[in-house]
Amino acid sequence: MKQTLLKLKDLDVGYSEPLIKDINLTVQSGEVIAITGPSGIGKTTLLRTISGLVRPLKGTVELQVEKRGGLGYIPQKLGLIRHASVEHNIALGSISSSEKMQMFSRIRSAAVLGFILSLFLSFFQYPFGGPLFFLCGPGILITSVLSQRLLHQQKQTIVWNAMKAVRLSDKQHEPVRRLSGGQQRRVATARTLAQSPSLIVADEFLSELDDTNVTIVIEAMLNIIKSGSSLIMVEHNLARAKQLANRIWTVENGTITEEVIEDE
């Protein structure tokens, strides 16, 4: 079942003056969108607006993804920590949690609420404050320790899988600054894959890559798209855009036109 992940409604993007006007577009799960158009026309600004880095001048951006890690953003300049290892860079930031983790966090939240309630109850000398206090206090500690352990294990597996997906397992401890440009782009891709985002927004992430690196990155991306994620990317190479994307958004004269690519 396809799900709408992104809805752009009457959107104007730009800084003080609009660069692109009246955008009305949607993105469904499992879709690949390629944005094309000349430089300086507002493609990056559109991506930054979708990511929440720039406020829309008019209209709305409705994102139907989880708050933590639901949106994966690969900026043009990658934003890697150059002196840190590949593993460290991939592990940075939020990594989405499994159902088990969410269960733990729910139990902990309930315990915390109970604890606060017990504080109030005992403060104003109502009954049940004391017993609730002794029930919830240790509850918070135990769930915290258990979920911390689980999270650590899970994090290591996720990072390892992401490194394997972009074929960088042998560079695990290598500082990013010692890698080639293409390999660095693969690290940035792996960092996004590790978050298993529902929507990936990538700014020119295939440009300046040699064929080997392009193949590796595309393969890794297509795998996550098969599982229902969507990708919006800026792509200058029209042939490649047509090959990869379901739809192409062409930015021209301050407006966007959409072209649907038929499956061959």
Add this chain to the structure above:
Amino acid sequence: MDDLSLQHIRKSKQHTLLILLISLATFLFAIYSMGTGSSSNLGFWTTVKIILGLDEGTELQSAIIWKLRFPRVLMAIVGGAALATAGALMQGALGNPLVSPLTMGVASGAALGAALAIVVGWSFVDNDLAIVLNAFLFSLLVVFIIIQLGKMRSISAESYILVGIAITFISGAIVSTLQYFATDAQLSALAHWSFGSLSRPTLENAVYVSMSLVILMPTALKWSWDLNALSMGGDEFAISTGVDPVSTRKNILILSALMTSIVIAFTGLIGFVGLAAPHMSRLFVGTDFRKLIPCSAVLGSMLMLFADTVGRTLFAPIVIPVGIMLSVIGGPFFLYLLLKKQGAKL
């Protein structure tokens, strides 16, 4: 493993050791502090024996230790830790070294609540907790307003700071107006409240504050990765690592406001520790929030405990409020650290 990773691991271990050492020093100093005061000065070991129950001591000695000094010492430790952590969180989330709970409206909200309770007699409850509850609820209210207005203006960190400053001025003006119409007794009560003192909280209060901190502290640590991402490369970097800067910033502001208001509702305004302890910690353990938060907490405890102990022993039997002592002792020490490490980036 390459040199850089090894170096990082070695440094990280050193930092953990340093944090443990400061914690141990704080613990030992707490025992010393419980034996020292304007009356009934006890030696370190005598204090330890009385605390452990090995030596009963006289009734007066044990009453002074347990009823007077223990709540005070406990409040200094947990209060210092909470304020310093809140300061570190705010500075990280807003990427500004000048931000502290005092500049972000929490304190001005608390002062407004206290002034309303003292001068107008307007409060949520009608007992000894009137001022405490008013201070607590108003500081949260003011932070809520700041967050809402900040969001309306733009999504950047600066908008929160600017709105925070504006709201601080507005509530400051209301407090001044109330002071203008207050009687002498009310004025004196309000001034006393704003000094920030550890003699007010009872044992029960101190235990409640400690329990709240036990809950909130792990949440602060849980967000240390997100804070690292936010402070390392700004919003774009944060988003590329899966951290939503807007909601993270909002959550962290709420958490630090909660931590601060719980403490200052009981103690009155204590400002310096929230600004200085995170900066001092940064000089010791660097900018990694996984180490910076615990280090700020223990350093905050140590600072507060030291200032309070000096405040009540230096001119005994006169007790100088901890809020004043902190700035008197902490200020020059902070300056010394800053100037010694000149050129180091805060």
